[in-house]
Amino acid sequence: MRLLTRRPLDLGPFFETLADRGTTTAVRLSRPLDVAPEGGEEWTVPQLAELVAELSAVLAAAGVGPGDRVAVHKRNHWDYALLAAAAARIGAVAALLSDHLEPDALAALLARLAPAVLLSDRYTLALGGTPGGVRTICLDGPAPGAIDAATLRGGAVPPVHRRSDDEPLVINHTSGTTGLPKLVVHTTASLVRKITAFEAHRWPLVSVRPEDTVACASAFAHGRSVSWTISTLWARPRTVLLLADSEPARAAELLGADPPSLVELLPTSYVRWQPLTAGPQNPFRDTRLFVSTFDAVHPPTVRAYLDASARRLPVWLQGWGQTETGPLTFRFLTRRALARREERHPTTRDLGRPVPGRTALRVVDPETGLPVRRGSAGVVLTRTRGLCAGYLGEQDRWAAKLQGRWFHTGDLGIRTRSGRLLLLDREVDRIPGLSCVELEDVLHDRLPEVEEAVLLDAGPQRPPLPVLVTRDGVLDPGRWAHAVRDLPALAEPLLLGRDALPVTGTGKVRRYELRERYLSGTAASGTGRWT
Known part of the structure; x- marks a missing residue:
């Protein structure tokens, strides 16, 4: 009998630990796993x-050993999370791309x-070929x-x-909205003991319960994939x-069933x-908790979604954080919080308060780097227990993001x-x-x-350029004029198809790429100093 831990502290044998605990969670997939296509859904x-x-x-068998890096690109x-666990099981470090x-x-x-x-996998290799100079294993069959x-x-x-809790465990990259992504190194101490173990604790309202059916659609190469997998399965829900x-x-x-x-x-x-929320088979009718990470939802x-739930008081949990830090703030939204009122305009850009004690x-x-008064705008810094170990191969860039024990998020905000x-x-x-947001x-x-x-940003003395994607690809000029009647001056909107954005x-818009494409040569106001 393997030693059972009170908290999920070791990614490598995590699934074996769950099996030893007698976990009966059923896992259902939208399509078979690429690492085991024969295994079904x-x-x-x-x-x-x-x-x-x-x-x-x-x-x-491929010769991978402790300390080696295993890149995953598929x-x-x-x-992705299963491969991270497999690498951790033999002491290697998965880099999820x-x-x-x-x-x-x-x-x-x-x-x-x-x-x-x-x-x-064959699909990905067929699109881009085998990267030169890298020994490649195709997970789902032969490939050139x-x-x-x-x-x-x-x-x-x-x-x-x-492995030691302070050794590298998983490498994830940042979103890359401002250029080449950074490679973020997390250890067992930062990702599992600090970020995941906190989430795996039994919290009122937000914790997964044994009777729950939990649905997740994510960017599984992101660090959220590992922490979500551990904290969710540790709670032993009925179905995932x-x-x-x-x-x-x-x-x-899948959700309708x-x-x-x-x-x-x-x-x-x-x-x-x-x-789907307005359809006859509305699959969200029994949802008590909606969770949003990566970016705020409008x-x-x-x-x-809140109106689609037949629950008396469904809740939307909005979390804000970064790959380097894990969650930093949270806010609960209810139907009442987002009700339209003439005297104000609801926004999801109120990110709530810091995670207590974390x-x-x-x-x-x-x-100057000096603190500003409450109510004044500035750059947001954080001090968190879940801070990563640094950027692989870019220690100077990492050092530039630190101010003592404080980490520069690169976001502008106001503390009320x-x-x-x-x-x-x-x-x-x-x-x-x-x-803008x-x-x-x-x-x-x-x-x-x-x-x-x-x-x-269209540069000095020019109004901002709105780039819009609409459901049917058109926008009535009269509706646009009415919508912006009391807003700061904006240029005529540029309409794009969804695939052109x-x-x-993780679905974030690469704004710098849009600026290069449509506003090339114009000076930007942002410095990018903390990106």
Whole structure:
């Protein structure tokens, strides 16, 4: 009998620990795992434990050992988390790379990582080919220039390698909205003991319960994937539903068959699935808790999901944090909080308060670095227990983000007298005299046909350029004029199709790319000093 821990503190044997606990959670997938396509769409925890052990044997057969880096670059799916566990099981460090990375960015990050192997799949390799100079294993069959993982299967399962809590555990990259992503190194101490163990604690209202059906559609290469997997499965819910993409039809099918009580989606998935909330088979009728991470969701979308629930008091939990820090603030939204009133305009840019006992916030003058008074704008710094170990290969860049024990988030905000944080903009995207994200909230609320609104700094003496994506690709000029009647001056909007909008793996808009495309040569107000 393996030693059972009180808290989920070791990623490598985590699934084996769950199996030893007798966890009966049923895991259902929107499509089969790329690492085990023959396994179908339904898994038990003991089966997952066996799969992770087998994957660790594949890595060992490939010559991967303790301390080696294992790059993972494949189609988005939950098996990113399983591969991270398999690597951790033998003492290796998984570097999870999004399938949304541009080829040049992927090549740069692989050069920085110098991995022992790269794990991929036939779909991804067919799109971009095998990266030069990197030993590649194809997880789901033969592919040109890659080793078929099937030829490495069948070996003895290696024993669990125990590592120090301060050794690297997982490497994730930042979103890359402002250029080449940074490689963020998390340890067991930062990611599991500090960030995940706090979430795995039994908290009123927000914790997963044994009777819950939990649905998740995420960017599984992100660090959230590992912490979500540990904290959710540790709570032993009845069912877990995992969606690998944002296709509304598949979501309606999977969620409709087993309506979830707790939902966590990418912001882009919330937007794409919003029509389902008004459909006859509304799959969110039993949801008590909606969770939003990565980026805030605009008020009309939050409203639609809360109204879709038949629960008396459904709650929307909005969290704000970064890859380097984990969650920093949280805010609960209810139907009443987002009700329209003539005297004010609801916004989701009020990010709430710091996580009690875990994080602290400070707003400082960007020029002097000195704290500003409550109610004044500045750059937001945080002090948190979950801070990562640094940036791989960029220690100077990491050092520039630190001010003693405080970490520069690169966001502009205002700390209210009551301690709440009002987000203004990323410093690199700022436009003097206004908050882009607040105005974007207003545009979404006044123009329901808009799926995405982005304001770009057009330079001195020029109004900001609104870039809009609408559901049907058109926008009535009269409705636009009425929507902006009392707002600061804006240029005529630029309409784009959804596929023309450059986004990261987590659905964030690459604003710098839009500026390069449509406003090339104009001077930006933001410095990008803390990106």
